[in-house]
Amino acid sequence: MSNTTVVQTRRRSISDIDLRAVAPFVALAVLFGFGAMVNPNFLGLDNLTNVVTRSAFIAIIAVGATFVISAGGLDLSVGSMSAFVAGTMILFLNSGAVSGDTGMIATAMLLALATGALCGLANGLITTLGRIEPFIVTLGTMGIFRALTIYLAEGGSIAIKSQELRAAYRPIYFSDVLGVPIPVIMILVVAALGAFILYRTRFGRHVTAVGSNEEVARYSGISVNRVRTLTYVIQGVCVAIAVLIYVPRLGAATATTGLLWELQAITAVVIGGTALRGGVGRIWGTICGALILELVGNIMVLSDLVSEYLIGAVQGSIIIIAMLIQRSLGRR
Amino acid sequence: MSNTPLVEMENISIAFGGIRAVDDASADLHAGEVVALLGHNGAGKSTLIKILSGAYRRDSGTIRMNGEEAVINNPRDAKAYGIETIYQTLALADNVDTAANLYLGREIMTPWGTLDDVAMEARAREVMGRLNPRFERFKDPVKALSGGQRQSVAIARAILFNARILIMDEPTAALGPQETAQVGELIEQLKSEGIGIFLISHDIHDVFHLADRVMVMKNGRVVGTARVTDVTEDEILGMIILGKCPPGAVPGPGAMNV
Numbered sequence: 001m002s003n004t005t006v007v008q009t010r011r012r013s014i015s016d017i018d019l020r021a022v023a024p025f026v027a028l029a030v031l032f033g034f035g036a037m038v039n040p041n042f043l044g045l046d047n048l049t050n051v052v053t054r055s056a057f058i059a060i061i062a063v064g065a066t067f068v069i070s071a072g073g074l075d076l077s078v079g080s081m082s083a084f085v086a087g088t089m090i091l092f093l094n095s096g097a098v099s100g101d102t103g104m105i106a107t108a109m110l111l112a113l114a115t116g117a118l119c120g121l122a123n124g125l126i127t128t129l130g131r132i133e134p135f136i137v138t139l140g141t142m143g144i145f146r147a148l149t150i151y152l153a154e155g156g157s158i159a160i161k162s163q164e165l166r167a168a169y170r171p172i173y174f175s176d177v178l179g180v181p182i183p184v185i186m187i188l189v190v191a192a193l194g195a196f197i198l199y200r201t202r203f204g205r206h207v208t209a210v211g212s213n214e215e216v217a218r219y220s221g222i223s224v225n226r227v228r229t230l231t232y233v234i235q236g237v238c239v240a241i242a243v244l245i246y247v248p249r250l251g252a253a254t255a256t257t258g259l260l261w262e263l264q265a266i267t268a269v270v271i272g273g274t275a276l277r278g279g280v281g282r283i284w285g286t287i288c289g290a291l292i293l294e295l296v297g298n299i300m301v302l303s304d305l306v307s308e309y310l311i312g313a314v315q316g317s318i319i320i321i322a323m324l325i326q327r328s329l330g331r332r
Numbered sequence: 333m334s335n336t337p338l339v340e341m342e343n344i345s346i347a348f349g350g351i352r353a354v355d356d357a358s359a360d361l362h363a364g365e366v367v368a369l370l371g372h373n374g375a376g377k378s379t380l381i382k383i384l385s386g387a388y389r390r391d392s393g394t395i396r397m398n399g400e401e402a403v404i405n406n407p408r409d410a411k412a413y414g415i416e417t418i419y420q421t422l423a424l425a426d427n428v429d430t431a432a433n434l435y436l437g438r439e440i441m442t443p444w445g446t447l448d449d450v451a452m453e454a455r456a457r458e459v460m461g462r463l464n465p466r467f468e469r470f471k472d473p474v475k476a477l478s479g480g481q482r483q484s485v486a487i488a489r490a491i492l493f494n495a496r497i498l499i500m501d502e503p504t505a506a507l508g509p510q511e512t513a514q515v516g517e518l519i520e521q522l523k524s525e526g527i528g529i530f531l532i533s534h535d536i537h538d539v540f541h542l543a544d545r546v547m548v549m550k551n552g553r554v555v556g557t558a559r560v561t562d563v564t565e566d567e568i569l570g571m572i573i574l575g576k577c578p579p580g581a582v583p584g585p586g587a588m589n590v
Contacts, residue, residue, distance in 0.1 A: 200446040202439045205428070209436055212427040219387070219417065220437030221408045279427035 019329050020273040020280075024288040027271070031295045039302040049181060051298045052291065056183035057082070057242045059290035061261060062268035063194040064120075064238030066286045067231040068134075069269050070198070072211040072278030073127065075235050076138040078265050080145035081119050082258030085112050085243045087149045090158045090253055093165055101168040112247075113240045119145065120236020124229030142262070150255045159252035166251050173248040183245050187287065190241060195283040197234075207231060211278025260312055264293055267319040270326070293318070336399045338363050338528040339415075339497055344383055344393035353379040354390075355552040356585050361497065361528040366519060367557075368531045368543035370572055376552035377532050381499050384530075385417040386410035416490035417499040424482060424489075426475035431456035433474055434489045459488045463518060480511030487518055491527070498522060498529045504538050516542055536568050550575045553586025 035042035042048075061078050068075045089112040098104045123141055127134045152158060160166045175182055198204040206227045209217045218224050247253070270276055271292055272285030293315060300308045337360040346354045354376045361367050369377045382388045384395065386407040395402045397413050404410050410417075424433050431452040440448040440455070453470055460467045464484040474482055483503065490498050503519075504512040519529060519542055533539045540546070540560060548555040548571040555571045562580030570576045577587040 196446075202441065202447060205432060205436070205439060205447060208428055209425045209432075212425040215419075216425045216436070219385075219407050219419070221411065222437045275427075279425070 020326060021282060021285065023325065023329070024272050024285045024292065028288050028292055028295070031292060031299070035295060035299045035302070038299060038305070042299070042302055047298070047302075049184070051294050052187070053181045053183045055290045055294035056187050057246055058261060058264045058268055058293060059187045059287050060190045060238050060242040060245075061235075062265040062272075062286045062290050063190050063283060064235035065265045065269045066194065066272070066274050066281050066283055067198065067207060067234045069266070069274055069276060070211045070278060070281030071207045071228050071231045072214065073134040073228060073231060074138065074266070075120075075123060075134065075232060076262045076266075077119070077123060077142040077145055078235065078239050079258035079261035079263075080142045080149065081116065081236065081239045082243055082246065082261055083149040083253055083255075084119065084145040085115050085240050086247050086253035086257055087152045087158045088112070088115055089243060089247055090160055090251075091152060093169075094158075094161045101165055104165065105169050109244055112243055113237060116236040116238075116240025116243070117233050118236070119239070120233040121229065123236070124232030127232065128225035128228050146255075149253065149257070153253065153255065155255070157252050157254040160247075166248075169248040169251075171248070173245050186241065186245055190238065191283055191287050194238075198281050198283055203227065203230065208279060208281060211275075211281075213279075260315075263312070263319070264290075264315060267315055267322070268293055270319055271322045273326075275326070276323070337361060337396075338365075338398065339384070339402075340396040340399075341380070341384060342394045342396070344380060344390050344395075346379060346383060346388060346391050352552050354383070357393075357549065357552070357554045358584070359547055359554070359557075361530060363496070363526045363528050364523050365545065366523060366529045366531060366543045368533060368536075368539040368546045369549065370533060370536055370539070370546055370568065371549035371555075372572065373534055375534075375549040375572075377549045378501065379552075380549070381417075381501070381530055381532055384410065384497075385415055385499055387417075411493065414494060414496035415499065416493065416495035416497070417501070418483075418486045418490055418503065419501050424474045424486060427473050429473055430460065430470050430477075430485050433485055434459070434492050436489075438493065455492070456488070459492050460484065463488050463491075463521070464514075478511070479507045480514050483507065483511065483515055484518065487515075487522075491522065491525075496527060498527055499532070500529060501532045502534075502538070503531060505533070505535070536565055536572065540565055540568070548572055550586050554584030555586045555588075556581040556583045558582065 065075060065078065089108050092111055093104060093108050098107045123138055126132060126137045172182060177185060198207065206217065206222045209222060210224050210227045214224055268289035269286050271289035273282045274280055274286060296314060297311050300306050300311060300314065306314065340360045342358050344354055344357045345352065357376065357380050369381065371377045379388060383390045386404050386409050389405055395404055402413055404413065425436060431449065434456050435452045440451045442448045456470060467481060467484065469477060474485055477485065504515050507515065522529060531539045531543060543560055545557060545559050546568055547557040548568065555575045556577040558581035563578055567578035570578065575586060575588040577583040
């Protein structure tokens with residue numbers, strides 16, 4: 001008996017390295033090598049800082065998506081929601097409701113966070129109370145948020161009118177602390193908070209349990225609907241945080257703001273090793289996934305291998321390939 | 333064995349859209365006793381027991397714990413009375429480890445409000461050590477465990493919170509012969525600790541040798557109850573299939589009129 005136990009332990013310690021957890025980081029390293037080969041400028045500090053900064057929107061939204069997907073849900077509305085939250089935020093900035101640039105921006109930020117949370121709450125409540133597939137609900141709200149944005153913009157774009165306000169808000173995206181751009185700091189803060197909530201709190205444990213087996217969670221006295229709804233609220237807040245650093249970048253929201261961000265966010269989550277079926281969430285893997293997506297785009301721009309107009313096609317292929325790899329790893 | 337039963341269910345009825353899934357059923361269970369609840373699929377045994385575990389709300393009838401009327405409206409209420417259920421199919425959350433499963437919904441927290449995984453694993457080792465001393469895979473998600481190991485985790489989960497009544501739904505259906513024997517040993521141990529156990533099964537062979545008494549249901553009604561020493565397996569089979577109550581059994585409202 002003791003003999004077989006020893007054999008078992010030894011065999012396990014080798015296969016114990018979870019390939020799904022390591023794979024995204026390996027892929028990231030491979031991309032670094034590849035990027036360095038195609039263009040010598042790739043490994044420059046400027047380029048890499050730029051890449052990480054640009055990945056901030058998707059990375060932050062994808063942290064929220066990690067919660068939703070871990071709990072067995074799905075949110076297709078994040079791109080449209082980003083446009084809607086950005087649009088309403090800029091309209092408020094233009095309203096001049098609060099005097100003083102700092103006070104105005106701070107109030108607008110709080111408003112954006114509240115709007116995001118409410119949009120997420122709507123998704124969550126319709127999904128849980130209405131007992132409708134999250135795929136359908138968020139497909140619907142995707143259309144709603146997008147149309148509302150276009151309606152508010154009257155078919156054009158919503159831009160920050162006041163030049164002073166624009167100048168006052170700009171540093172949130174463009175400045176840095178000790179050389180680290182603020183969007184990068186935001187990624188780290190959001191991911192660290194997300195990881196803490198998912199791995200160290202009771203709510204996080206319940207998210208995993210609900211995604212793993214809803215019935216067991218219910219019989220364990222976990223309020224499944226509450227947990228599910230809260231994951232959508234977290235998603236909404238993450239979208240709003242991404243908007244907070246998106247608005248100062250361009251100072252405007254248009255009909256195409258956040259287009260296909262849902263594809264990128266879900267791809268980042270899947271590449272990161274989170275199971276699309278729910279029950280496993282990997283926050284840092286998700287961040288890694290968002291970086292991979294941005295690096296692929298960057299390499300496409302820096303090289304002549306594939307036209308950068310095909311970036312959506314490449315991202316679409318990546319999510320399909322990532323799913324195929326996940327499946328084959330799961331079968332082992 | 334004391335005279336007041338641990339739990340008494342009296343004249344329980346529940347209907348789903350006009351179908352009387354359980355009709356005027358009564359059952360009782362004493363401390364340290366194993367009662368097997370038998371019947372075909374759809375006979376109402378699982379529904380009756382889900383009323384006890386709080387998963388369904390009864391339309392009428394009373395439940396008494398130690399002679400006092402109990403209010404059970406949801407799984408939380410049932411757990412407060414020490415009623416724990418082990419479902420064969422939906423026993424565990426597959427993607428989390430043993431300790432997380434044992435404490436699901438009742439996690440131990442540190443003073444800072446974070447999960448205390450160290451304390452949970454320590455307690456998990458203690459309880460699992462009592463049930464299954466060879467068990468060592470505390471870090472693995474439970475989907476990596478064997479059927480018997482999963483069953484012992486499920487049982488540990490129930491007794492960890494001082495269960496007084498354990499409900500086991502098809503406890504051995506998914507297990508091999510060796511693991512079935514292991515569950516048999518577990519049940520003996522739980523009995524000796526004074527825990528009352530309801531075993532639910534549609535296969536008499538699964539539970540006959542484990543039970544002290546059997547209770548048979550058919551079409552939502554109780555055919556009868558009997559001590560396993562007073563009836564034969566064939567007679568119980570007759571109760572299950574025909575609703576025919578043998579002389580050694582106490583007939584219920586569902587017994588065939590002869």
